[in-house]
Amino acid sequence: MAEQKKMVNDITSMEEDFAKWYTDIVKKADLIDYTSVKGCLVIRPYAYAIWELIQKNMDDRFKATGHENVYMPLFIPESLLQKEKDHVEGFAPEVAWVTHGGAEQLQERLCVRPTSETLFCEHYANSIQSHRDLPKLYNQWCSVVRWEKTTRPFLRSREFLWQEGHTAHATAQEAIEETERMLGVYADCCREAMNMPVIKGKKTESDKFAGAVSTYCIETLMHDGKALQAGTSHYFGDGFAKAFGIQYTDKDNQLQYVHQTSWGTTTRLIGAIIMMHGDNNGLVLPPQVAPIQVVIIPIASHKEGVVEKAEELKSRLSANFRVKIDNSDNSAGWKFAEYEMKGVPLRLEIGPKDIENNQCVIVRRDNREKAFVKLDELETRVGEILADYAESIYNKALDNIKNRTYDCKTMDEINEIFALKGDGFIRAMWCGSEECEDIVKEKTGAGSRCIPYEQEKISDVCVCCGKPAEELVYWGKAY
């Protein structure tokens, strides 16, 4: 029977309709459920387990760079939010307000935090006096609320889980170094833990965080050629310090303002992993953040010794890997499809024939390559295959980005690329004017994503106005 039976649970083909494929997969791989609150999701155990692994990996990196975790309140008094003008203007349109406590109307309404800069600032103002109190290197894991107009699972929801780092430093230079250091930490984490290639760069003036002097970001490209911001790191200068009166006395007994940073990543990373690595059979998870790294499927488990052997292999592998054994009475074929949908990196099949030959079958999720592995070498081989798998999915994602990155000198070229090859990153020179950014966005649909660290002069003039241009910019349609 050549034609596989079409099941109702089959996911949409990603080539045909990527958006549909994405919404299918987040439901069918058991990641989320919808709730009656618009744009707020149930993050189911499997997806939450992925998040915990991302969290752990990042948190270790934050600790290694000297940061401490703290927790600030969920509510921000309106007066506090309004202290920094740019900040409040940027966030006001999307904050949720609490107006009542019990039956009583509040004298001052409380904002549900969209981000916690203001609370950290208040705390700094109270707790920083001397240069000996600096730097303050804090991080907080929490959820924030932004009342978005349209929502999409993981990529844009009204409440989302994130991490926000907030630091205060004695000098601008130290703060700038911190901003860049944390951007690097994000990029490393993306590469090493999520096998996700990213472009490091700086946002243009119009795209900066509300209240920031400069905003840095890691941008990446999804399978369908749309760009996604995977993390940001902001340098605030002393703007917030002046608005909140955060001052310290330096070694010369002079009063100085602190220089601040903040940086954040969110559960959007789960969306990025899905859209970057996934395929027509479902999720493909990076080993470091896969809740199950190896799933053991016993074949013909009613036969003598099979279950016992499978359990034995599980206990051997559990020393180094996250392993699940599926002893349910679903058919083997059903299990294969199920764990492929969930993106489990390796499937280990063990049946009577294998036991006879002292071997097992290991199948990789990414390319379905099958390997017969001697049981004596099991732990070593699993480690090797996982390492190779991680590198493969990274390279595959990198190839996709490279293949979808185009150098353009005119807007006509941009439109031609989009028409002929579909969406992707456009590299083009920019004169620095906001007007040109707007025109490019309007005429091509591509917004400025970032001014990359790795600059290259591909032309002398701006892609839009034709005036002299110094900066290379990545442009793209974004999620």
Add this chain to the structure above:
RNA sequence: CGGGACAUAGCUCAGUUUGGUAGAGUGCUUGGUUUGGGACCAAGAUGCCGCAGGUUCAAGUCCUGUUGUCCCGACCA
């Protein structure tokens, strides 16, 4: 927030045109046979037809409102 589509069993959907006892497939439960790519037989359970009003002898079906989901724009991690 503007334009469009949709909401019926756990899931995918039919039924709405023309109002008249709530349907199918799949999944689930039980028993048996199976198990190396989504198995088979038999029996069984499962519904505020998104929510609130209205029209009607009678509403899943018609009308109004509302909430949620998806797509396209504007806003955004």
